[in-house]
Amino acid sequence: MSADRPEDERQAEAVTLWQTVQSVSAAMFGVQSSKNRKRDFSRGKPLHFIVIGLLMVGVFIGVLVLIVKILLHNAGL
Secondary structure, three states: OOOOOOHHHHHHOOOOHHHHHHHHHHHHHOOOOHHHHHHHHHHOOHHHHHHHHHHHHHHHHHHHHHHHHHHHHHOOO
């Protein structure tokens, strides 16, 4: 966000992909700031948050499965 633009123009900007990923990550850990939550609800698109959230949950589950497989393999099971 550029400091030389009026506040109204900055408010109208859509939430970027990186901001969406950060917001979903923070929400998954339960540490989302009130400022970012307000930004997300006022400028974000719900579909973007749903898709990113589902992808991140899928990656999280995949990592857990991989860790369990590695541990079981190392344990000789």
